[in-house]
Amino acid sequence: MNAPAYNFAYLxxxxxxxxxxxxxxxxxxxxxxxxxxxxxxxMPYGWGTGGVQVTAAILGPNDVLKVIDQGSDDTTxxxxxxxxxxxxxxxxxxxxxxxxxxxxxxxxxPEAPLHGGxxxxxxxxxxxxLRFLEPRETETRRMHALGEYGLIxxxxxxxxARFGHIATSYxxxxxxxxxxxxxxxxxxxxxxxxxxxxPALQLFGAGREKRIYAIPPHTSVLSLDFEDHPFxxxxxxxxxxxxxxxxxxxxxxxxxxxxxxxxxxxxxxxxETRQSSGHRGSENAAPHKERAHG
Amino acid sequence: MAENQDAAADDQPLLIADRLSKAYGRLTAxxxxxxxxxxxxxxxxxxxSGSGKTTLLQLLSAQLVPNAGCVxxxxxxxxxxxxAALGEAERRFLFRTDWGYxxxxxxQGLRMAVSAGANVGERLMAVGWNHYGRIRDTASSWLExxxxxxxxxxxxxxxxxxGMRQRLQIARNLVTEPRLVFMDExxxxxxxxxxxxxxxxxxxxxxxxxxxxIVVTHDLAVARLLSHRVMVMKGGRVIETGLTDQVLDDPxxxxxxxxxxxxxxx
Ligand SMILES: Nc1ncnc2c1ncn2[C@@H]1O[C@H](COP(=O)(O)OP(=O)(O)OP(=O)(O)O)[C@@H](O)[C@H]1O
Ligand SMILES: [Mg+2]
Ligand SMILES: [Zn+2]
Numbered sequence: 001m002n003a004p005a006y007n008f009a010y011l012x013x014x015x016x017x018x019x020x021x022x023x024x025x026x027x028x029x030x031x032x033x034x035x036x037x038x039x040x041x042x043m044p045y046g047w048g049t050g051g052v053q054v055t056a057a058i059l060g061p062n063d064v065l066k067v068i069d070q071g072s073d074d075t076t077x078x079x080x081x082x083x084x085x086x087x088x089x090x091x092x093x094x095x096x097x098x099x100x101x102x103x104x105x106x107x108x109x110p111e112a113p114l115h116g117g118x119x120x121x122x123x124x125x126x127x128x129x130l131r132f133l134e135p136r137e138t139e140t141r142r143m144h145a146l147g148e149y150g151l152i153x154x155x156x157x158x159x160x161a162r163f164g165h166i167a168t169s170y171x172x173x174x175x176x177x178x179x180x181x182x183x184x185x186x187x188x189x190x191x192x193x194x195x196x197x198x199p200a201l202q203l204f205g206a207g208r209e210k211r212i213y214a215i216p217p218h219t220s221v222l223s224l225d226f227e228d229h230p231f232x233x234x235x236x237x238x239x240x241x242x243x244x245x246x247x248x249x250x251x252x253x254x255x256x257x258x259x260x261x262x263x264x265x266x267x268x269x270x271x272e273t274r275q276s277s278g279h280r281g282s283e284n285a286a287p288h289k290e291r292a293h294g
Numbered sequence: 295m296a297e298n299q300d301a302a303a304d305d306q307p308l309l310i311a312d313r314l315s316k317a318y319g320r321l322t323a324x325x326x327x328x329x330x331x332x333x334x335x336x337x338x339x340x341x342x343s344g345s346g347k348t349t350l351l352q353l354l355s356a357q358l359v360p361n362a363g364c365v366x367x368x369x370x371x372x373x374x375x376x377x378a379a380l381g382e383a384e385r386r387f388l389f390r391t392d393w394g395y396x397x398x399x400x401x402q403g404l405r406m407a408v409s410a411g412a413n414v415g416e417r418l419m420a421v422g423w424n425h426y427g428r429i430r431d432t433a434s435s436w437l438e439x440x441x442x443x444x445x446x447x448x449x450x451x452x453x454x455x456x457g458m459r460q461r462l463q464i465a466r467n468l469v470t471e472p473r474l475v476f477m478d479e480x481x482x483x484x485x486x487x488x489x490x491x492x493x494x495x496x497x498x499x500x501x502x503x504x505x506x507x508i509v510v511t512h513d514l515a516v517a518r519l520l521s522h523r524v525m526v527m528k529g530g531r532v533i534e535t536g537l538t539d540q541v542l543d544d545p546x547x548x549x550x551x552x553x554x555x556x557x558x559x560x
Contacts, residue, residue, distance in 0.1 A: 133405065146383045150420030154405075157412045157419065160426050161448050226426040 009056040009089040015039055019057035019212070023203060026214035031176025032144070033127050038210040043084075047077055048106055048123025050205030052084070054212060055104045055121050058203070059085065064092045066100035071108040071249070071266035095269050109191040111248045111270040114200035116217060122185045124206040127213065129173045129183035149181045152224055160229055169234055175222045176215055190233050190249045195221040238263045241283040243274035306368060308333045308474060308506050314353050314363035316346075323349040325530040326363070333473065336500055336507045338517035338538065340553070341527035347510040348478055350527070354508060355395060355476045356385055370473075390417050394467030394475035398482045400459035403466070404451045410437060410462055411447040417470045436465040440495060457488035461495065468499065475500075477509045481516055493519050514554060518542055526550045 007013065015037075022036035041049040059065070065085050069078040073095040081104060082093050094100050097112040104121040114120060130140040133151045143149065152173050159167045172189035176182050184195060185204060195202060195215060202215040215221060223231040236250045241262040248270055250263040262283055265271035275284070307330035316324040324346045331337055339347045352358040354365055356377040368374045370392055377385065389395070397403040404413055414433035415423075423429050434444050440461040442454075451459050460480060467475060480496065481489040497520055500507055509520055517524050517538060524541045526534040526549070534547045545551045 133408065142382075146386065148386065148420065150416055153419035153424070154408060154412045154416050157415055157426060157429065158409060161409050161411055161430075227424050228427050 006088055008061075009059045009085065010041070011039065011053065011056045016057040019053055022212045023054065023057065023214065026203070026212050027201070027216050029180070030216055030219050031174075031180030031182040031213060033211040033213045035210055036212050038207050041207070043080070045208045046125075048081070048104070048205075049207030050209075050212070051104050051106070051121050051123030051207075052081060052205075053207060054203050054205035055081075055085065055102060056089075058119060058121075059089050059091060059102060061089070061091065063101045064094050064099055066094050066097065066103045066269075067105075068103065068108060068110070068267075068269075069106045070251070071110075072268045074268060077106065096273070097267075097269055107186050107188070108249065108266060109187060109194045111245075111265070111267045112273075114194075114198055116199040118200040120198075120200050120202045122187070122202065122204045124183070124185040124204045124211070125208070126171075127183055127185075127204065127206040127209050127211040129171075129181050144180060147179065149175075149224075152181055153226070156224065156226065156229075160226070166225065166229055166231070172231075173224050175224060177219050178222070181224070182213060182215075188234070188249060189223065189231070190235055192221070192223045192231070193233060197221075236263050239281055240265045240271060240274075241281040243271045243279045244281040245271070245274055245279070305332075306374075307331060308335075308368050309354065309508075310366045310374070311354060312364050312366070314350070314360050314365065316349055316353055316358060316360050322530050324353060324360075327353075327532050328363075329525065329532070329535065331474075331506055331508065333506055334504045335523065336505075336509065336521045338521035338524045339508065339510045339527060340512060340514060340517050340524055342512060342553070345527040346530040347512070347527055349530075351476055351478055351508060351510050355389070355393065356380075367474075390420055391470045392472050392474065394464075394472045396460070396463050396467060396475060396477040396480045398479035400451065400456070400463050403463045404459060406452045407450055409448045409450055410442065410454070413451060413462060413466050414469050417466065421470065432469065433465075436469050437462075439468075439499070440465045441491075455488075456484050457492055460484065460492055464496065464499070468503070468505075471503070473506060475505055475507045477507060479511055479513075480509065481511070481513065489516075496520060514542060526553065 019036055022034045026034045039053060041052050043049060067078045067082040069075040072078060085091055086093050097110040102119045106123040128140055130143055130151050133154060134140050156166050169189050170186045171183050172192055174182055174184055174192060184192060197218050197220060199217050201217055204213045225231040239246050240248055240250060242264050245265055248265040248267060251266040252261055253264055254261050309331040311327055311329050314324060314327045327350060339350060341347055353360050365377045366374050367377055411430055411433040414436050415429040418429050418432060434447060437444050437447060442458055442461055451462055481492055493516060511517055521538045524538045525532050528549050534541060534550050542554055545554050
């Protein structure tokens with residue numbers, strides 16, 4: 001037996017304790033960005049080192065880990081992170097949302113409803129929702145402390161003035177527990193309602209920016225808007241071409257070099273689960289199930 | 295103090311400066327300044343470069359902490375409060391509702407990359423306005439009031455001329471109907487004809503809205519046109535104060551005489 005050259009889940013115990021303290025503080029103050037001493041990880045920042053550190057700090061030997069990137073379990077990024085933890089922590093991994101105890105994600109919240117006891121870990125590139133209009137860190141901190149969030153509406157105002165509607169479709173700002181305004185990371189706004197009153201614990205880690213924040217289970221998460229321009233979810237108005245789902249977030253896929261394209265679920269596990277239980281879309285309809293239009 | 299809020303509210307000072315001093319190391323930039331400003335009154339602070347005008351304005355608007363003395367302000371509820379005793383949240387709220395601050399450099403007072411409409415609407419959104427249409431309508435009417443073509447409402451001020459930027463800054467400040475506006479060299483750096491138009495506009499707005507204002511300028515023509523009263527500063531001290539016409543037409547102090555004769559040649 002050769003002893004591993006690294007600790008369980010890669011990080012040393014002292015670092016994990018430090019990160020856990022930051023996580024506990026983040027849970028105690030929903031939506032508040034807690035600074036932490038982010039460590040170098042054996043992967044580039046763009047790969048979600050913040051999320052990886054959070055996952056490393058909370059993972060136990062009995063956990064079952066799922067990793068998704070843009071909703072898919074099969075991108076290079078998702079596969080490497082999954083392998084990293086399988087190797088350094090020896091934990092079981094899965095692609096099934098319902099079976100996972102810890103789900104690390106970039107860009108999406110799974111379509112299958114999360115349940116109590118699960119933890120969703122987000123990889124966050126830019127944690128500060130006020131950054132785009134107020135570059136001064138001292139000033140944004142004061143704004144959070146005093147609950148001065150007029151600037152968020154300035155941003156939404158600009159959207160409407162320019163595009164006629166709130167065009168922000170990713171990283172759409174939310175107010176957590178009626179107190180802190182938070183950037184949900186680059187998830188599509190389609191996923192925002194899933195954060196509200198979610199039974200799972202949601203943790204957010206930003207590696208380069210050294211921040212951790214959290215939404216405890218069953219916490220209110222409100223997408224900010226104007227009375228006369230209310231928040232709306234957005235999805236392409238089409239069923240999934242593979243599983244026929246009408247309620248899932250879709251990716252547009254180019255199918256050939258003649259401009260052919262189709263819309264399919266971005267959540268691959270959701271799509272495959274539906275297909276294996278007999279749901280079909282236009283692209284893979286079983287002959288006998290060909291849609292019989294009237 | 296709160297008893298006689300409404301009755302004769304205008305008889306009570308809006309702002310009181312009491313023996314204000316501020317030193318930067320060994321240099322005393324502002325020394326023992328006291329005065330009272332009444333509602334609707336426009337006070338000009340004049341003096342040569344380095345005489346302490348900006349320092350005094352920043353002390354009055356609670357952006358600088360004095361080494362000695364205090365500033366009190368009669369809040370909208372009629373209670374006069376020591377500004378140093380206000381919490382940070384209260385002070386910031388006061389700053390974006392009941393006060394305005396017009397900077398000489400519009401880049402300091404505007405968000406240069408954000409549309410004019412949002413620049414004007416920001417204070418409204420900060421105090422909880424949540425209806426896009428109403429915010430936009432209010433912004434439009436303020437742009438009209440400061441003579442900016444409403445067709446430019448979606449343009450960012452970095453595409454505006456110097457005079458337009460200053461007028462936008464004024465609209466951005468006045469949208470919450472403040473009772474007191476601080477201005478630091480509001481016409482500085484503008485062409486003479488642009489200055490004249492801006493001064494004219496400011497004079498009209500101040501009188502229509504019954505605004506009190508404290509205007510720092512080293513241009514005595516600005517003081518003459520806008521202010522009821524003048525304070526002349528030299529080396530951090532107020533050396534002469536009085537009604538604007540009196541001070542400018544018949545200065546007592548030799549320094550003021552020099553100032554008047556050099557800038558307003560007879
Ligand atoms: N932050 C600072 N640190 C040190 N000295 C300062 C500071 N601010 C101002 N001073 C000094 O205090 C004095 C008064 O400066 P202040 O800016 O108030 O003058 P001013 O009357 O506004 O001049 P100007 O007309 O040039 O704007 C000057 O001698 C200035 O150099
Ligand atoms: Mg100055
Ligand atoms: Zn599907």
